Amino acid sequence: MIDEGRQGEALMTNDGGAGKRKLYLESYGCQMNFADSEIVASILKNDGFTTTKDFHEADVIFVNTCAIRENAEQRVRNRLNEFKQVKRKNPDMIVGVLGCMAERLKEQFLDQEKIVDIVVGPDAYRDLPNLIAKVEGGQKAVNVILSKEETYADITPVRLDANGVSSFISIMRGCDNMCSFCVVPFTRGRERSRDPHSIVREAQELFANGYREVTLLGQNVDSYIYAGGGLKKEILTEEQRSSATTFAQLLEMVAQVHPDLRVRYSTSNPKDMTDDVLHVMAKYDNICKYVHLPVQSGSTRLLEVMNRGYTREDYIDRINAIKRILPGCGISSDIMTGFCTETEEDHKETMSLMEWADYDFSYMFAYSERPKTLAERTLTDDVPEEVKQSRLAEIIKLQQKLSAAKTNAAVGKVHRVLIEHESKKSPDMWMGRNSQNNVVVFPKGNYKKGDYVNVLAESCTLATLIGRVIE
Numbered sequence: 001m002i003d004e005g006r007q008g009e010a011l012m013t014n015d016g017g018a019g020k021r022k023l024y025l026e027s028y029g030c031q032m033n034f035a036d037s038e039i040v041a042s043i044l045k046n047d048g049f050t051t052t053k054d055f056h057e058a059d060v061i062f063v064n065t066c067a068i069r070e071n072a073e074q075r076v077r078n079r080l081n082e083f084k085q086v087k088r089k090n091p092d093m094i095v096g097v098l099g100c101m102a103e104r105l106k107e108q109f110l111d112q113e114k115i116v117d118i119v120v121g122p123d124a125y126r127d128l129p130n131l132i133a134k135v136e137g138g139q140k141a142v143n144v145i146l147s148k149e150e151t152y153a154d155i156t157p158v159r160l161d162a163n164g165v166s167s168f169i170s171i172m173r174g175c176d177n178m179c180s181f182c183v184v185p186f187t188r189g190r191e192r193s194r195d196p197h198s199i200v201r202e203a204q205e206l207f208a209n210g211y212r213e214v215t216l217l218g219q220n221v222d223s224y225i226y227a228g229g230g231l232k233k234e235i236l237t238e239e240q241r242s243s244a245t246t247f248a249q250l251l252e253m254v255a256q257v258h259p260d261l262r263v264r265y266s267t268s269n270p271k272d273m274t275d276d277v278l279h280v281m282a283k284y285d286n287i288c289k290y291v292h293l294p295v296q297s298g299s300t301r302l303l304e305v306m307n308r309g310y311t312r313e314d315y316i317d318r319i320n321a322i323k324r325i326l327p328g329c330g331i332s333s334d335i336m337t338g339f340c341t342e343t344e345e346d347h348k349e350t351m352s353l354m355e356w357a358d359y360d361f362s363y364m365f366a367y368s369e370r371p372k373t374l375a376e377r378t379l380t381d382d383v384p385e386e387v388k389q390s391r392l393a394e395i396i397k398l399q400q401k402l403s404a405a406k407t408n409a410a411v412g413k414v415h416r417v418l419i420e421h422e423s424k425k426s427p428d429m430w431m432g433r434n435s436q437n438n439v440v441v442f443p444k445g446n447y448k449k450g451d452y453v454n455v456l457a458e459s460c461t462l463a464t465l466i467g468r469v470i471e
């Protein structure tokens with residue numbers, strides 16, 4: 001997930017305005033989308049573009065969209081309305097929509113939103129220069145072809161708004177899970193993994209350029225498997241499987257890039273998370289002790305309706321494995337309220353599982369029906385909106401209680417912190433994270449971004465530790 005404050009922010013490269021044409025690029029949704037925008041920026045940089053923070057002066061406006069919930073799409077439509085005024089004054093300005101909403105709506109987008117000139121799905125970014133040329137020639141342009149092969153492995157992403165310390169690396173694309181609520185398999189296509197050597201190379205380059213943390217990204221990282229390229233479902237033979245690179249192996253390869261390069265990853269899926277990944281995490285100090293393991297619901301019955309592929313007991317078994325192999329590991333989750341047929345009893349089971357798992361943090365959502373999904377085609381969205389919202393409020397309140405207790409328990413302890421940037425609240429303080437992903441702020445002293453420091457936490461707010469560096 002990307003911080004709410006960064007949704008829709010204009011993303012900037014620091015190329016000093018080298019390109020002649022100006023690109024205004026904003027992104028919505030998940031980390032994967034923000035990482036994709038870095039690929040888009042890289043492709044367009046080679047086509048003579050530089051980024052701008054002011055859409056009034058842009059030659060091209062691109063909005064990298066999210067389709068996961070109805071409100072994410074509504075937000076993009078409102079934004080397109082704002083761009084209308086500018087396009088009225090500057091009719092040559094090109095407006096394009098990229099990403100999941102583009103893939104979902106395809107040509108329909110051009111009919112629904114007259115301002116839009118280009119519609120491009122997540123697997124077609126290499127075609128952007130051609131599509132822009134087509135629009136300059138007076139036509140509208142659409143490319144929403146989903147690929148079996150595309151991983152953009154050979155494209156070095158341009159780092160957008162980078163703090164110069166932490167960066168994302170996409171390790172796979174698409175998703176084969178078919179959770180009944182989820183639009184991702186329809187917007188991002190089938191699952192395929194990226195060549196591990198290109199991933200390691202990217203991590204090495206980032207480290208050489210001063211970066212000290214990478215987050216490996218995929219919809220379901222535990223399912224990563226590379227056997228020479230192509231779709232995961234086409235890796236069929238025993239021989240292919242036995243010689244393939246798994247996620248545990250990839251994680252180890254990236255951890256070995258340098259002991260000072262921290263490694264994180266997201267997202268794990270309880271049905272695929274194996275102990276060997278946890279053992280690799282235990283073996284390397286530089287792999288952060290933090291697992292994001294979305295549960296969605298604590299009710300086995302509802303998990304089945306969701307087609308998640310695990311039961312409440314399976315999930316508990318995975319959390320127990322994390323706690324056994326990685327004592328003190330941070331754990332977070334995604335939770336959804338009001339999915340089709342959810343009863344008060346199911347909801348209570350979710351609450352009790354949250355208490356038991358004792359999450360450090362959760363991303364929580366009310367269910368939003370998405371076109372084309374299994375749920376939309378076969379189930380009734382039967383939980384009233386006010387019930388979805390009141391259950392959501394209850395789980396948020398519970399999570400706040402759990403998070404506050406966790407943060408309080410971290411006070412009085414020393415944390416190894418990687419300095420990321422200046423604290424938003426004070427120019428005299430640094431902000432960084434410990435291995436468990438807690439935010440820590442402390443006086444700057446003589447330290448700089450990218451340094452590792454030991455910080456004694458002396459107090460806290462709801463989600464932030466406040467302390468001082470100790471030698």
Ligand code: SAM
Nearest residue numbers: 030181182219267294334335336365366367368
């Ligand atoms: N691939 C990850 C997984 O399967 O756990 C997460 C994918 S999604 C980008 C992030 C979260 O959005 C999901 O874990 C889920 O909680 C939420 N989400 C997905 N579809 C949703 C829907 N239709 N309505 C509400 N929330 C949804």
